[in-house]
């Protein structure tokens with residue numbers, strides 16, 4: 001069993017300048033060696049606790065750098081422990097409930113490597129540990145006017161606790177009844193392009209003459225609320241999501257005929273004649289691509305609305321009693337200040353030292369990291385957490 005987690009790992013630090021690495025000068029920090037680099041995580045007090053800043057020391061050049069940090073960082077806490085697991089550093093927050101204590105700083109995941117190429121800087125990405133597989137996000141795609149929005153509204157009305165809508169950004173003007181922040185984040189092109197350069201988007205596409213995109217934050221907001229994320233995006237966006245690490249289920253909604261699509265688009269009355277023509281021109285290629293590319297897990301024809309809705313529920317594995325409102329979430333178990341971390345056989349053992357709280361002192365928590373999956377945007381799935389009472393040798397699942 002390891003000792004109480006040190007304020008920072010000594011490993012490799014003798015060779016580097018100890019700038020800001022002691023608790024007197026910079027607050028609580030950990031240093032994790034990854035090849036030639038040392039990732040220093042943690043920093044100064046901000047009144048609420050210790051902030052999670054990240055700096056990198058490159059042993060080969062002897063230089064410090066401030067990486068581009070993607071994703072939402074953990075809220076401040078009273079300290080943390082760090083442990084390298086392959087391509088990401090496990091950050092275990094102290095004095096935090098078990099549902100919020102397990103975070104990862106991705107340092108060499110495929111997502112981080114891609115972003116390094118795009119941004120041309122050092123990149124790290126925060127992702128929160130998520131129990132099990134979580135529910136895969138759902139991408140719903142199809143030509144304009146086919147009925148995606150109508151089907152999604154029905155789903156959200158029937159299952160309000162299960163699904164959450166990923167609110168996209170767009171540069172198009174709002175329609176009469178559309179509300180900013182609910183239907184879309186309506187934005188200027190220059191602002192959106194800046195955000196894209198800063199790596200804030202999971203995917204973006206030029207659609208019918210406007211820029212649309214799914215921000216990482218939009219997906220995270222839904223996942224954080226414990227709901228299954230629904231993305232209403234075009235076929236280009238669906239391709240980008242497929243190439244990302246989101247691991248979504250994808251559904252293509254097809255019209256029964258081109259004539260019917262045209263009728264619906266005109267009847268909706270939200271576009272000018274010129275815009276309708278443009279959307280219809282794009283529809284031909286979208287339908288062709290959606291049906292033939294193997295891009296989608298399911299193709300549903302939206303002829304009769306009710307029939308299509310039932311088919312959608314079927315592919316989503318829904319039945320009448322499947323709303324998530326009855327499901328339990330992790331509650332009450334807290335990672336104490338005094339703990340140590342060790343790794344054995346893809347299991348991270350969290351052991352409380354004897355001066356931890358009495359009720360917890362017999363407990364050994366086990367984070368099973370053998371099935372970690374995915375990463376961006378903001379989630380590392382596949383975690384399992386359970387506790388073993390070291391006196392009775394009984395175990396209980398906590399997540």
Ligand SMILES: Nc1ncnc2c1ncn2[C@@H]1O[C@H](COP(=O)(O)OP(=O)(O)OP(=O)(O)O)[C@@H](O)[C@H]1O
Nearest residue numbers: 143144145146147148149150264268302303304305
């Ligand atoms: N099965 C259906 N039969 C007849 N009308 C339908 C059906 N499904 C949807 N509609 C109607 O078609 C119009 C377009 O639907 P909707 O706005 O949901 O399309 P969309 O795919 O979300 O379009 P966009 O991509 O442009 O946002 C709406 O007026 C809607 O009421």
Ligand SMILES: Nc1nc2c(ncn2[C@@H]2O[C@H](COP(=O)(O)O)[C@@H](O)[C@H]2O)c(=O)[nH]1
Nearest residue numbers: 144168204205207212213214232233234237
């Ligand atoms: N690639 C993306 N496509 C998106 C996104 N949000 C919406 N869309 C698609 O755009 C068209 C037009 O939408 P409308 O609201 O102007 O009618 C439609 O096919 C949507 O699915 C996005 O974030 N990314």
